[in-house]
Amino acid sequence: MSNRLHGVLAPLALTLALGCGAPPGWVVVDGFEPWGAAAEAGVEEGDRVIDWRLESGDEEPTPVASCLDLNRIEEEMSPLGIVVLGLRRGHSRLEVSVEHGDWGLLLRPHLSASARRQWTVARDLAGSD
Numbered sequence: 001m002s003n004r005l006h007g008v009l010a011p012l013a014l015t016l017a018l019g020c021g022a023p024p025g026w027v028v029v030d031g032f033e034p035w036g037a038a039a040e041a042g043v044e045e046g047d048r049v050i051d052w053r054l055e056s057g058d059e060e061p062t063p064v065a066s067c068l069d070l071n072r073i074e075e076e077m078s079p080l081g082i083v084v085l086g087l088r089r090g091h092s093r094l095e096v097s098v099e100h101g102d103w104g105l106l107l108r109p110h111l112s113a114s115a116r117r118q119w120t121v122a123r124d125l126a127g128s129d
Contacts (some may be wrong), residue, residue, distance in 0.1 A: 026110040036104020041096040050090040055082040067107040
């Protein structure tokens with residue numbers, strides 16, 4: 001790993017660790033695969049994921065606490081049925097129904113402007129290999 005990449009990734013690892021257990025809306029869609037189930041459901045880049053519930057259930061939505069939490073929901077809950085994601089897009093709240101399958105989401109925590117710039121540099125460096 002290059003020194004430049006290591007210098008960017010180390011602070012981001014700390015940011016990600018601190019992002020665990022953050023308030024709802026701290027999980028941001030950083031990108032998505034156009035063929036993924038989330039894209040087909042209408043998820044867009046920049047959406048903040050607030051909560052989730054199974055469409056077939058009567059439960060109240062459960063907050064999404066971290067990127068890892070949303071990955072767990074995709075792996076463990078989507079085989080049980082359609083997952084309804086509560087999103088914040090700009091100032092609007094909306095829900096999308098995501099079917100079982102590869103959601104194809106690229107996620108990141110909500111970041112300050114300076115951390116977001118570091119995140120972008122690290123992502124671009126990682127993709128340039």
